[in-house]
Amino acid sequence: xxxxxxxYKIAVVAVAVLIALLVGAAIIIAVGxxxxxxxxxxxxxxxKNFRSLSEVLIxxxxxxxxxLGIAVSSxxxxxxxxxxxxxxMGIIAATAIATNCGSLPKIIVVPMCIIAGGIAGGLYGFxxxxxxxxxxxxxxxxxxxxxxxxxxxxxxxxxxPLLDPMExxxxxxxxxxxxxxxxxRLFRGSSLHQGIFLAIILVVVIYILLFKTTWGYKMRAAGxxxxxxxxxxxxxxKYLIISMVISGACAGMAGAVExxxxxxxxxxxxxxxxxxxxxxxxxxGALHPLWIVPASFFFGILLYSQVNLxxxxxxxxxxxxxxxxxxxxxxxxxxxxINNPYSIERFRKRFxxxxxxxxxxxxx
Amino acid sequence: xARFDKIKELRVEHITKRFPGVLASDDISLTVGExxxxxxxxxxxxxxxxxxxxxxxxxxxxxxxxFINGEEVSLKTPNDAFDCGIGMVHQQYMLVxxxxxxxxxxxxxxxxxxxxxxxxxxxxKQIEEISGKYGLAVDPDAFIWQLAVGExxxxxxxxxxxxxxxxxxxxxxxSALTPQETDELIALLKSMSSELSIIFISHKxxxxxxxxxxxxxxxxxxxxxEGSTADYTSKQIAALMTxxxxxxxxxxxxxxxxxxxxxxxxxxxxxxRGFLALDNFNLSIRSGxxxxxxxxxxxxxRELAEAINGIRKVESGTITFQGKQIQNLxxxxxxxxxxxxxxxxxxTEGIVPSMSIKxxxxxxxxxxxxxxxxxxxxxGVIEDTAGRLxxxxxxxxxxxxxxxxxxxxxxxQKVILAxxxxxxxxxxxxxxxxxxxxxxxxxxxxxxxxxxxxxxVGILLISEELEEIMNLxxxxxxxxxxxxxxxxxxxxxxxxxxxxxxxxxxxxx
Numbered sequence: 001x002x003x004x005x006x007x008y009k010i011a012v013v014a015v016a017v018l019i020a021l022l023v024g025a026a027i028i029i030a031v032g033x034x035x036x037x038x039x040x041x042x043x044x045x046x047x048k049n050f051r052s053l054s055e056v057l058i059x060x061x062x063x064x065x066x067x068l069g070i071a072v073s074s075x076x077x078x079x080x081x082x083x084x085x086x087x088x089m090g091i092i093a094a095t096a097i098a099t100n101c102g103s104l105p106k107i108i109v110v111p112m113c114i115i116a117g118g119i120a121g122g123l124y125g126f127x128x129x130x131x132x133x134x135x136x137x138x139x140x141x142x143x144x145x146x147x148x149x150x151x152x153x154x155x156x157x158x159x160x161p162l163l164d165p166m167e168x169x170x171x172x173x174x175x176x177x178x179x180x181x182x183x184x185r186l187f188r189g190s191s192l193h194q195g196i197f198l199a200i201i202l203v204v205v206i207y208i209l210l211f212k213t214t215w216g217y218k219m220r221a222a223g224x225x226x227x228x229x230x231x232x233x234x235x236x237x238k239y240l241i242i243s244m245v246i247s248g249a250c251a252g253m254a255g256a257v258e259x260x261x262x263x264x265x266x267x268x269x270x271x272x273x274x275x276x277x278x279x280x281x282x283x284x285g286a287l288h289p290l291w292i293v294p295a296s297f298f299f300g301i302l303l304y305s306q307v308n309l310x311x312x313x314x315x316x317x318x319x320x321x322x323x324x325x326x327x328x329x330x331x332x333x334x335x336x337x338i339n340n341p342y343s344i345e346r347f348r349k350r351f352x353x354x355x356x357x358x359x360x361x362x363x364x
Numbered sequence: 365x366a367r368f369d370k371i372k373e374l375r376v377e378h379i380t381k382r383f384p385g386v387l388a389s390d391d392i393s394l395t396v397g398e399x400x401x402x403x404x405x406x407x408x409x410x411x412x413x414x415x416x417x418x419x420x421x422x423x424x425x426x427x428x429x430x431f432i433n434g435e436e437v438s439l440k441t442p443n444d445a446f447d448c449g450i451g452m453v454h455q456q457y458m459l460v461x462x463x464x465x466x467x468x469x470x471x472x473x474x475x476x477x478x479x480x481x482x483x484x485x486x487x488x489k490q491i492e493e494i495s496g497k498y499g500l501a502v503d504p505d506a507f508i509w510q511l512a513v514g515e516x517x518x519x520x521x522x523x524x525x526x527x528x529x530x531x532x533x534x535x536x537x538x539s540a541l542t543p544q545e546t547d548e549l550i551a552l553l554k555s556m557s558s559e560l561s562i563i564f565i566s567h568k569x570x571x572x573x574x575x576x577x578x579x580x581x582x583x584x585x586x587x588x589x590e591g592s593t594a595d596y597t598s599k600q601i602a603a604l605m606t607x608x609x610x611x612x613x614x615x616x617x618x619x620x621x622x623x624x625x626x627x628x629x630x631x632x633x634x635x636x637r638g639f640l641a642l643d644n645f646n647l648s649i650r651s652g653x654x655x656x657x658x659x660x661x662x663x664x665x666r667e668l669a670e671a672i673n674g675i676r677k678v679e680s681g682t683i684t685f686q687g688k689q690i691q692n693l694x695x696x697x698x699x700x701x702x703x704x705x706x707x708x709x710x711x712t713e714g715i716v717p718s719m720s721i722k723x724x725x726x727x728x729x730x731x732x733x734x735x736x737x738x739x740x741x742x743x744g745v746i747e748d749t750a751g752r753l754x755x756x757x758x759x760x761x762x763x764x765x766x767x768x769x770x771x772x773x774x775x776x777q778k779v780i781l782a783x784x785x786x787x788x789x790x791x792x793x794x795x796x797x798x799x800x801x802x803x804x805x806x807x808x809x810x811x812x813x814x815x816x817x818x819x820x821v822g823i824l825l826i827s828e829e830l831e832e833i834m835n836l837x838x839x840x841x842x843x844x845x846x847x848x849x850x851x852x853x854x855x856x857x858x859x860x861x862x863x864x865x866x867x868x869x870x871x872x873x
């Protein structure tokens with residue numbers, strides 16, 4: 001890459017971050033908060049000690065797994081905003097096994113739960129994939145609608161078939177998952193659990209799938225240009241459906257991990273919006289499995305800061321949601337600017353033209 | 365209001381324009397006098413469009429000046445150029461399809477805007493005036509989407525003239541027109557030159573010869589030749605343009621005596637809009653033979669190519685390839701029988717534009733033993749193959765990792781050709797293979813097709829360019845409204861005969 005292009009890209013990102021911070025500052029001032037203190041809490045708290053860093057990491061795990069699935073489907077030409085529903089389906093399946101098969105050894109029951117979550121999520125992803133491939137139903141419509149269905153089905157399950165009979169408080173929830181079905185914590189005094197290994201494995205698997213295998217190649221070709229893929233003899237419908245199944249399976253596994261590593265039982269609202277944030281993380285990570293890792297870490301920090309803001313300041317934690325929204329808008333804007341050849345050319349003229357001229361003169 | 369009543373002379377002096385890494389215009393000087401038609405020719409990327417964009421105020425030159433009637437003008441925006449009476453018709457038409465002709469023309473006419481109202485009556489009067497004056501018939505109330513490409517171009521011309529243009533710039537005006545429409549346009553422009561001056565960009569030399577008074581040739585941003593058109597033959601101009609003698613690749617071999625390779629019988633196929641685009645179409649092609657299919661585009665050519673390659677459903681009839689019926693197989697199955705296909709839409713169908721050249725080379729073969737094992741891609745082999753094909757087919761690109769969509773049309777076509785030919789097809793369907801390409805690229809592609817023919821491959825060459833068809837084909841079929849009009853041998857075919865058949869008249873009528 002040319003020198004000036006790299007400088008240009010860094011400059012654009014820097015300006016974008018600055019704008020996000022400034023607009024965020026305006027919002028903080030508007031709600032009567034202290035700008036610097038707020039930002040300091042968001043940035044510094046996660047790194048205060050290992051315990052707080054673990055808090056970021058346990059939020060990062062489901063985000064990362066969901067976002068990997070989103071990357072697969074988006075690169076195959078289908079936008080999966082149904083990860084939320086697929087997570088719920090995964091949780092239901094994992095709960096059913098985790099609460100009933102506690103007598104089996106851990107080495108068997110843990111993978112069983114995760115796989116069950118993956119299968120349930122995958123099947124639930126199959127529906128919108130099939131609808132789009134065969135009947136050309138917009139996935140935006142079908143996935144959003146199926147989210148409602150899944151949420152209500154989940155609410156039914158934790159009230160009737162999975163309800164904890166010992167629970168007398170009236171809060172609908174499932175029984176605790178069996179001891180043998182939990183993802184163990186890795187360190188004393190930290191909430192970080194074994195789910196992080198699954199996340200790391202999936203990063204590698206999805207990376208290889210997308211970029212090193214013929215399946216990934218065909219998915220990417222179908223997503224980039226359906227017409228050319230068809231011309232090239234690729235069965236576009238088939239790979240569209242497969243990509244949605246993989247995407248759903250990732251979301252389902254993320255749900256299972258959240259259940260077995262963090263919550264310990266199925267409770268209402270336990271997906272915490274990871275299904276939607278995962279879409280943003282995937283886009284922020286440029287739909288690339290390796291870039292999604294830092295992207296999910298960054299969003300983990302934002303999510304964790306909600307907790308800290310509530311405890312330490314008067315700033316409403318929803319501010320973080322506003323910041324998230326700002327970041328999304330800025331990503332979109334930056335993508336428009338960063339590859340625009342005209343802006344690059346103007347930038348070069350303004351800051352680099354003089355230097356180049358001198359160089360050509362020297363050469364001449 | 366217009367600054368000049370008349371443009372007696374447009375002169376550019378010592379214009380230089382740099383883009384990152386490229387000298388797009390290198391000290392260019394040109395003069396166009398009153399009632400003159402200047403043809404600006406050169407290969408793709410020679411800097412023709414850049415130069416015109418500077419005259420139109422879309423770009424500013426880094427150095428140099430533009431004069432009108434001897435007076436220096438500064439053209440900072442397209443509006444400045446309009447004010448000086450310069451108008452341009454772009455290669456891609458700038459019309460809103462779901463608006464009428466009248467509305468489209470009013471869109472750019474600031475003087476018709478009266479506050480929040482548009483004075484359509486005034487615009488209508490002006491359109492009538494202009495069409496009467498120049499013989500440009502347009503229906504002001506027709507919607508753009510209803511019009512054929514040639515008619516849309518007339519609308520663009522009327523629009524430009526309504527804005528008060530006295531100096532016209534036309535960027536490859538014939539690239540999307542049928543041969544008949546092209547002839548009409550050339551006659552029209554010739555008569556218009558009694559009122560206007562025209563610069564027209566082209567790389568079709570027969571048009572340059574037919575239309576222009578003077579010709580300027582650009583190569584790598586420099587004017588390498590200027591002269592009066594009448595003094596030079598097409599061949600001389602072609603040599604100056606490419607920098608070397610251009611060999612016309614012609615098929616002079618004995619007609620093939622091979623066996624029937626592809627036999628199409630009573631084929632019926634529906635178009636996207638539901639009517640029968642192919643209506644009992646019959647044609648057979650031997651191996652080692654090029655059959656040209658001439659016809660005005662839109663008579664079923666696209667549907668034929670898609671039906672053969674499994675992309676479009678066949679309603680009835682059969683397609684037999686090497687003794688096996690292949691109608692209604694999936695595209696993948698057709699590819700597996702050894703069929704090669706160079707599609708009409710090279711930018712969106714022939715390649716995946718956002719993928720690299722390397723990845724586009726394996727589009728049809730990712731599962732083959734050569735490029736993968738147990739579904740894992742063999743990156744090394746793929747890179748070696750892509751690198752080899754890049755040299756073999758002279759694909760000009762920064763590297764095999766470059767996105768294929770960022771290449772020029774000619775190089776995209778070379779990527780497609782490299783893939784299709786290196787797959788060693790038994791048959792090749794080739795649709796408009798040189799449309800929009802410069803002479804160098806076209807020459808290269810024709811050479812490769814003839815080589816392929818020699819190796820015993822049958823080729824169906826679908827084209828609108830009669831010259832191309834007559835040079836390359838062993839036999840020539842003419843398609844009209846989805847039917848095969850007649851098949852002529854190379855010796856029988858003449859431009860006149862083909863023209864009549866293409867217009868739908870059978871010879872014996």
